[in-house]
Amino acid sequence: MSPDTSRSNTPNSREPIPTTPLPIHGPTISNIVCGAHLNCLFDLHHIALSARNVMYNPKRFPAAVIRHRRPKATGLVFATGKLQVLGCRSVSDAVLACRRFARMLQKLGYQPRLEDFVVQNIVANADTRMLIRLEGLQYAHPAFCRYEPEIFPGLVYSIMEPKMTVLVFAGGKLVLLGAKNEGDLEKAVKVLYPVLTLFRRS
């Protein structure tokens, strides 16, 4: 497959979609950031004093940071009723964590109603198991890549569809950022892997 010089970096539409699984390890999700609205105002000071495992420093950050152990998650509770859940490794865990936080706040005396659950960001790791020539990749796709080895050893590749960022490292490891669902991760890897094989260091 010749390198893409057009704006889009998706494969040529006449090419058959590869059905064999790509020889990639992953992508394994390492972090999910999601938001929800609890439809209820909170007195963060009261929450900080009554709940366990809370940090509330209004001078630094206007939310109470609560951590749970099962599933391991961190929740940012804002006084307006917004909740952000970070640190889960799967979407089902994230939903469960949201419910656990809402339940905990209910036990403190509030009446939260979990609404508008949205996954905002999924971070995943993948391993292509090959060495990559990052300079070559940057030279071929200058519009999509940012690579400054003196500042950061990874190349920052911006994928158009799905709109995501991938950090590509010379050892073949990838960090996928900005996905909104697991399907996006799979698509990004399918789009990127053929491009990367062209710049394999033999």
Next chain:
Amino acid sequence: SIGLALADTLDDLIGSRRIEPQLAIRIMQNFDQSIATVLGEKVKARMTFKGHLDTYRFCDEVWTFIIKDIHFKMDGNNQFDAEKIKIVACLAKDKTAA
């Protein structure tokens, strides 16, 4: 602790009308300043402990920790265990800390 003993003594003295409340407040402030200096500079004894952090809290610039199954070590030879301890800590620079 020393601070609580001092506070109790001052309350007794105020109760028996031997000193003014304002003087007691001045004494407490003086005590806070000097205890902060002494603990920082003069005390040389060391202690380390390891345990499982059960709960933590940070509110109003005060940290509260509840630690379980702790093993204390003091000056190398002194060791003892405790099931559960509670630590309340606040900023050292804050003069109004109790």
